[in-house]
Amino acid sequence: MIAGVEDALLPVLPSKPASTNPTNEVAKRLTGRDYISWSALSTFRTCPLKYKFRYVDGLREESVSSALIFGTGIHTAVEQHYQALLSGDPKPDLDALLFAYRSAWLPHEPDAIQFGSTETRASLDDLAARMLTAFLASPSASVQGRVLGVEEEIRGMLVEGVPDLYGRVDLLTEDADTLVVTDIKTSRGKWSQEQVEDSGEQLLLYSHLASEISPGKKIATRFLVLTKTKEPVVEEHVREVEPGNVKRTLAGVERVWRAIESGVFYPAPSTMNCASCGYRAACRAWAG
Numbered sequence: 001m002i003a004g005v006e007d008a009l010l011p012v013l014p015s016k017p018a019s020t021n022p023t024n025e026v027a028k029r030l031t032g033r034d035y036i037s038w039s040a041l042s043t044f045r046t047c048p049l050k051y052k053f054r055y056v057d058g059l060r061e062e063s064v065s066s067a068l069i070f071g072t073g074i075h076t077a078v079e080q081h082y083q084a085l086l087s088g089d090p091k092p093d094l095d096a097l098l099f100a101y102r103s104a105w106l107p108h109e110p111d112a113i114q115f116g117s118t119e120t121r122a123s124l125d126d127l128a129a130r131m132l133t134a135f136l137a138s139p140s141a142s143v144q145g146r147v148l149g150v151e152e153e154i155r156g157m158l159v160e161g162v163p164d165l166y167g168r169v170d171l172l173t174e175d176a177d178t179l180v181v182t183d184i185k186t187s188r189g190k191w192s193q194e195q196v197e198d199s200g201e202q203l204l205l206y207s208h209l210a211s212e213i214s215p216g217k218k219i220a221t222r223f224l225v226l227t228k229t230k231e232p233v234v235e236e237h238v239r240e241v242e243p244g245n246v247k248r249t250l251a252g253v254e255r256v257w258r259a260i261e262s263g264v265f266y267p268a269p270s271t272m273n274c275a276s277c278g279y280r281a282a283c284r285a286w287a288g
């Protein structure tokens with residue numbers, strides 16, 4: 001029988017023992033952090049020089065894209081909804097979710113925000129209201145089984161010789177036989193199957209670490225996609241974890257770490273990478 005959401009009582013997750021991974025010290029010397037994050041790995045794969053500016057040199061970005069702030073705001077709002085399910089509080093209404101969404105804009109100087117050619121802050125706020133309305137009306141606003149964690153910290157060694165992976169799982173749920181690791185995404189449109197497959201690596205790594213939480217259960221990854229279309233829709237893409245895909249992803253992580261450790265930093269310019277990059281001036285000034 002599937003347990004109800006009201007079964008979710010804190011604390012449900014065991015505390016983690018301190019890591020003894022010796023490579024964490026190497027990461028700390030290089031970046032000041034004794035771990036590696038998916039965001040760092042993914043930045044390196046996008047552009048190794050951008051990785052260096054952000055994680056090794058600690059350079060502040062000259063600008064930040066509105067899409068990044070907008071996505072953070074939607075995340076914050078949706079997570080607040082699930083946090084209420086976890087703690088048993090009344091579900092927040094649309095106004096409360098919009099308040100949470102707006103908080104993502106507060107730390108940014110308006111002049112440093114890079115808007116798209118057809119966007120304004122008002123048009124994005126209007127879009128956020130439509131997306132969150134669609135979310136609240138969707139089946140995804142309820143949870144099958146019980147909520148184990150929201151923005152749940154996860155950390156552990158993936159491969160020997162690579163620092164611990166540290167991350168936050170947007171939503172962790174379980175029913176009678178499956179642990180589900182959910183990532184919340186905003187997207188310009190509905191996702192194709194190729195997009196689901198191409199975006200799965202982060203969740204595969206998190207699911208690998210999360211497998212210790214509920215030993216013996218199947219593990220599934222789930223993307224919750226809110227589209228930024230005129231009439232927003234909420235999609236779910238659920239997949240069972242295949243061990244072969246985890247192995248391939250771990251091999252990729254190891255190669256990326258080796259390159260980082262060796263200081264292989266070079267620019268990878270492309271229209272897609274550079275248009276929203278916050279380090280364009282630093283990149284132009286880079287002489288090798």
Ligand code: SF4
Pocket residue numbers: 047049050267268269270273274277278279280283284
């Ligand atoms: S401007 Fe382009 S090439 Fe330069 S650091 Fe940014 S993403 Fe890399």
